[in-house]
Amino acid sequence: MRKSWWKILAVVLISLVIIAGLLAPVPVLPILHESIRNVFFHVPMWTAMLVLYFISVIYSIKYLNTGKQEYDFMAVEAVNTGITFCFMGLATGMLWANITWGDPWPNDPKLNGSAIATLMYLAYLVLRNALEEEQKRAKISAVYNIFSFPIMIVLLYILPKLTDSLHPGSGGNSTFGTLDMNNQLRPIFYTAVIGWILIGAWMLSLRYRMRLIESKQNEIN
């Protein structure tokens, strides 16, 4: 059990969130009803994705600075794990939107932004597979990755706030700081966010270590 305390912490945090998120009292609001509890489960997917993509950018920059192959591995695996969380976020969001907004995909700017961002990161993975030569692949995809991160931020967090969106914090809607995130929700929400970020980091570390073993195996053979 070397250095695995944070993995146990992650499991404990999410377990607490599952218990408290379903049983703790929440504000009684029209339209939302009990589905307000989704904020403990749906939103952390996106924060985990954001952190993973950010890790990916850091390692892409590190790769360009040093040219070490391990950094490139970390960048790819961070995007791979982040995309998993992104799809889970999309799926849970569509389920909830179908009931609450009456349509799994109402043409909300945040939804369309997330679709474009997802395609962008899928394109990153396709781009990697399209390039044969290892160094060229790592360099080009690192540059692509660094550019796609700010575009993803703009698409997900800035453009929807400038227009009318159904998501909180957009147009006339209030943001987390004021009305819809009250002190009943806050502690559980932050626990969920930290827990899922840790789980994401754990999955990333597993994938990264597998990559390293794989590449060493290829060197030997």
Added chain:
Amino acid sequence: MKLISFLKFITLDMKKLSLSIALVLMSTLNIFAQSDIDMATGLRSSGKIYVVVLVMLVLFLGVASYLFILDRKITKLEKKQDQK
């Protein structure tokens, strides 16, 4: 060897096993028969949400233990590779 001992265990304990199965069946039948008796434990109260909470916990802990096992396997592989 393990398999043989296991088989022995099964054949020897067949009688006990069938008896216990019968007992379990009877007791469940009993519960169905006495459904008017309120067994209000915590899990059955307030819309039975606690059952869902438990199910989700079990699911999540299952996934987490899967991750832990993967982690251990990868550590083993790393150690093996370092020895080479």
